[in-house]
Amino acid sequence: MKKILILVLTLSLFVLIPLAGCGNDNTADIRAAAEGFMNAMQEGDIEGMKEYSDPALYAEDGDLSSFAQIENMDQVFAEAAGSDVNSLSEKTRADLQGFVDTLMKNLVKSYEITDVVEDADGKGRVTVNITFGFDPDKVDDIDMNDEMEEMVTEYTEKHLSKLMSIYQNEGEQAMMNKLMDDLIGDLLKKYTDAIMKTGEVFQESVMILENKDGKWLVIFEETVGGAEKEDSSED
Numbered sequence: 598m599k600k601i602l603i604l605v606l607t608l609s610l611f612v613l614i615p616l617a618g619c620g621n622d623n624t625a626d627i628r629a630a631a632e633g634f635m636n637a638m639q640e641g642d643i644e645g646m647k648e649y650s651d652p653a654l655y656a657e658d659g660d661l662s663s664f665a666q667i668e669n670m671d672q673v674f675a676e677a678a679g680s681d682v683n684s685l686s687e688k689t690r691a692d693l694q695g696f697v698d699t700l701m702k703n704l705v706k707s708y709e710i711t712d713v714v715e716d717a718d719g720k721g722r723v724t725v726n727i728t729f730g731f732d733p734d735k736v737d738d739i740d741m742n743d744e745m746e747e748m749v750t751e752y753t754e755k756h757l758s759k760l761m762s763i764y765q766n767e768g769e770q771a772m773m774n775k776l777m778d779d780l781i782g783d784l785l786k787k788y789t790d791a792i793m794k795t796g797e798v799f800q801e802s803v804m805i806l807e808n809k810d811g812k813w814l815v816i817f818e819e820t821v822g823g824a825e826k827e828d829s830s831e832d
Contacts, residue, residue: 623813627721627806628713630813634804635708635725641701643668650815651807660818670697678777686774689781696785703730706797721806721813732795739791741784748780 630649637645643664647655654661666673670693675682685693705727712724753760753776764772805817 631723639705692782723804732798735795
């Protein structure tokens with residue numbers, strides 16, 4: 598009888614050990630990481646997003662490279678203008694930062710995580726429904742060249758003598774700073790209005806997460822489907 602009892606206990610251990618190993622459920626940690634990422638995005642906190650995602654996503658060819666450009670908007674603007682970021686005035690930098698803050702504040706209106714699973718390969722897959730305050734896919738199609746050219750032309754014609762005086766006494770960069778100080782705020786306001794006119798859009802995405810050094814990080818995001826929200830407002 599004693600040998601039978603020992604045999605039963607031994608067999609029980611062999612059964613329980615592998616079951617204990619397979620019982621690890623990481624979905625709660627995966628969900629927490631996905632929520633941390635989405636909460637940071639909804640708050641417009643790019644640094645917070647980075648805490649829950651792979652740094653490779655923000656590289657030049659990464660899925661979230663646009664956020665790296667937004668975060669360094671003053672540098673991107675300076676390069677586009679053929680200038681140095683250190684030469685930008687405080688007002689121009691403040692206008693650029695205000696533009697960034699407005700975009701990030703309106704990017705994610707709401708989100709809902711609908712499914713969290715851990716694949717056989719150990720990666721997490723999180724399905725999330727997102728309502729954006731504007732359509733990110735249409736932003737690149739907005740062309741402000743005509744508006745910018747018109748604003749610059751009108752401004753220079755009106756203030757030519759003042760601009761020339763600054764150029765002669767303080768140099769070209771001082772003249773450019775004066776022009777940007779007076780125009781960038783209005784131009785970015787027009788650009789913001791154009792972006793917001795693209796309308797709210799709904800998108801279903803799947804975020805892929807991976808455990809790296811004990812921390813779940815978003816490593817990829819793919820769009821499953823999306824549709825523009827109908828405008829229920831009356832004309």
